[in-house]
Amino acid sequence: MARFPFSAIVGQDEMKQALLIAAVDPSVGGVMVFGDRGTGKSTAARALAALLPPITAIENCPYGCSKEESERYPDVCGSGPLRKRAVPFVDLPLGATEDRVVGSLDLERALRSGEKGFEPGLLARAHRGFLYIDEINLLEDHLVDLLLDVAASGENVVEREGLSVRHPAKFVLIGSGNPEEGELRPQLLDRFGLSVEVRTPSEIETRIQIMRLVAERESDPQAFSDKWAGEDEKILRQIARGKARLPKLVPGENLLRDAAELCLAVGADGLRGELTLMRAARALAALKGAKEVKREHLVEIAPSALRHRLRRDVLDETGSGARITRAIDELFG
Incomplete structure (x- = not known):
C-alpha cells in the first residue's frame, strides 16, 4: 500500500x-x-x-555513502558509479x-x-x-x-x-x-x-475528518496519494528552501540573551537547552522563509526544545509546558 x-x-x-x-x-x-x-x-x-527526494550514493556501498564520504572512508565505502536511492x-x-x-x-x-x-x-x-x-x-x-x-x-x-x-x-x-x-x-x-x-484529538470534527481520510485511503490508496501529491510537493519545496536559507541565518546577540534568560527562568539543566533552542529557532525561521531569526520563532519552538529538560519542582504541580509558557509571559510580555 x-x-x-x-x-x-x-x-x-x-x-x-x-x-x-x-x-x-x-x-x-x-x-x-x-x-x-x-x-x-x-x-x-x-x-x-x-x-x-532520493539521495545520490555509491552504487555498491553498504552505507549509502556520498562521493565525498567515500573519499573520507575508502576502506569501507569502496568506489563505483553513483545511483539514486530512497x-x-x-x-x-x-x-x-x-x-x-x-x-x-x-x-x-x-x-x-x-x-x-x-x-x-x-x-x-x-x-x-x-x-x-x-x-x-x-x-x-x-x-x-x-x-x-x-x-x-x-x-x-x-x-x-x-x-x-x-x-x-x-x-x-x-x-x-x-x-x-x-x-x-x-x-x-x-x-x-x-x-x-x-494526544488523541478531543474535537469531534477532527476525529470525523481522520476517519474519512483513512476510509478514503483504504478504498483507493493510489488515488488518495495522487490527491495529496500537490500538497506534499509544497512541503518538499519548503524543506529545500529552508535548507538553502539556513546558513544565511545568524541569531543576533539579543536573541542569544533571550534564550539564556528563558532557560534560566525555567530551570533547564545544563547548556544543551540554549544550544538546541537556538538551532531549532533558526531552523524554524528558515522553514518559514524568514529573513532573520526573531523572538517569535524562539517563543514558538521553546516548549518542544525545553519541556524535557526541566528540573522537577515538588512545589510546582503545573506541567512543564505551562511552566515554559508562564516564563515566556513574565520575560517577554
Whole structure:
C-alpha cells in the first residue's frame, strides 16, 4: 500500500513541525514523541522520510555513502558509479541486540574463506536517513546511550573480535513511546533535541475528518496519494528552501540573551537547552522563509526544545509546558 501522505496527517501540528525542523537541520538532535497509542507517531515519521527526494550514493556501498564520504572512508565505502536511492527509514525493534545495531563479524565469510569481514548493522542502513525507535522507553539503556552517541558524532566505531571498523552513520533519531508504559531516564531524554507530546484529538470534527481520510485511503490508496501529491510537493519545496536559507541565518546577540534568560527562568539543566533552542529557532525561521531569526520563532519552538529538560519542582504541580509558557509571559510580555 502507498505511504500515507505527510500533508494529509490531521491534528498533530507540533509533531509535524518538529519533524520538519529535524529535516531542515539534523543537528537539532532528533525528535522524541511521547503520547497515546494510535495517534500517528510512526505514520508521520514514515511519511516524511518517503516524501524527501532520493539521495545520490555509491552504487555498491553498504552505507549509502556520498562521493565525498567515500573519499573520507575508502576502506569501507569502496568506489563505483553513483545511483539514486530512497532516503532510508529504519525501524529498530525492541529485541535488537547490540551486534545487530552496530554491526558484527561476518561469520559466513569467516567460515567460507577464513577472512575477517564486517557485517554492517542497522546504524549503517540508517545512514543519511531516519532511525525510528517505537517504545524507546522500553529499550535497554545501554543501547539508547549508544544510539545517542552515534547520532551526535555521525560516526560508528566498532572494535571487537579483532575487527576495527569506522563508518559514517548520520541519521535523524526519532523515538516514540507511551508514558504509561514507563519513562525515559531524564539524562537520556535530555539528549534529544526536541520533545513533542501528542494526544488523541478531543474535537469531534477532527476525529470525523481522520476517519474519512483513512476510509478514503483504504478504498483507493493510489488515488488518495495522487490527491495529496500537490500538497506534499509544497512541503518538499519548503524543506529545500529552508535548507538553502539556513546558513544565511545568524541569531543576533539579543536573541542569544533571550534564550539564556528563558532557560534560566525555567530551570533547564545544563547548556544543551540554549544550544538546541537556538538551532531549532533558526531552523524554524528558515522553514518559514524568514529573513532573520526573531523572538517569535524562539517563543514558538521553546516548549518542544525545553519541556524535557526541566528540573522537577515538588512545589510546582503545573506541567512543564505551562511552566515554559508562564516564563515566556513574565520575560517577554
